Amino acid sequence: MFAGVIPTRLPEYLVAAIIIIIAPGPSVLFVIARAVAWGRKISVLTVAGNVAGSFVLSTLVALGVGPILQKWHITYIAVQWAGGLYLIYLGVDAIRKRRIHAADMTNQGPVAPTARQSIRDGFWVGVLNPKAIVFFAAVLPQFVDIDGGHVTIQLVFLGLVFCVLAFISDGTWGLLAGTARAWLATDNKRLERLRATGGLIMIILGVAVLISAVTSG
Numbered sequence: 001m002f003a004g005v006i007p008t009r010l011p012e013y014l015v016a017a018i019i020i021i022i023a024p025g026p027s028v029l030f031v032i033a034r035a036v037a038w039g040r041k042i043s044v045l046t047v048a049g050n051v052a053g054s055f056v057l058s059t060l061v062a063l064g065v066g067p068i069l070q071k072w073h074i075t076y077i078a079v080q081w082a083g084g085l086y087l088i089y090l091g092v093d094a095i096r097k098r099r100i101h102a103a104d105m106t107n108q109g110p111v112a113p114t115a116r117q118s119i120r121d122g123f124w125v126g127v128l129n130p131k132a133i134v135f136f137a138a139v140l141p142q143f144v145d146i147d148g149g150h151v152t153i154q155l156v157f158l159g160l161v162f163c164v165l166a167f168i169s170d171g172t173w174g175l176l177a178g179t180a181r182a183w184l185a186t187d188n189k190r191l192e193r194l195r196a197t198g199g200l201i202m203i204i205l206g207v208a209v210l211i212s213a214v215t216s217g
Helices: 011-023 026-038 039-069 074-098 098-105 114-125 131-145 151-179 181-185 188-216
Strands: none
Touching: 011 098, 011 131, 011 151, 011 188, 026 039, 026 114, 026 151, 039 114, 039 131, 039 151, 074 131, 074 188, 098 188, 131 151, 131 188
């Protein structure tokens, strides 16, 4: 029933997905910022919107990239190179601008958003998240069984798995940050270190993608 839909490298994919998800990128930082400013409820609603946006994004990438990958292997290699380099850029940028990002996280405005606004804002952060775009386009295809067919369906399935993991991880971040909101808000250095750590993880992942592109090319 699930032949051709569930890739054989699913366990390896789960490891890669968890690594990129726990790296404090734009979506995680936005959730933490909401938690620090307005508490756990707002942060969890933001996560729900974020995950919905990520699934829309992953589906769009799957529909666009899937048929191309199945026909032209050179496109697969090109996507890997572009994605790996961009991940490294995002990581360097995150480290370089960590002070600015930390300040933004503690300046969310005076009025708490409604439930609808929280979900909507989370959705747009998810669907426009550059880290997620690169992951879905450049990292995720490495775990698809291209020769087995059903590439687009495999990509959609892996995107769904990613979103489920992201909801669990980001939701946990939000709950923890909401519980420790006073501790986080009183020292920007803590938020700066969090952002720098996320940048370092993205750089490492970007290098791993480039290595994969070299070995598979």
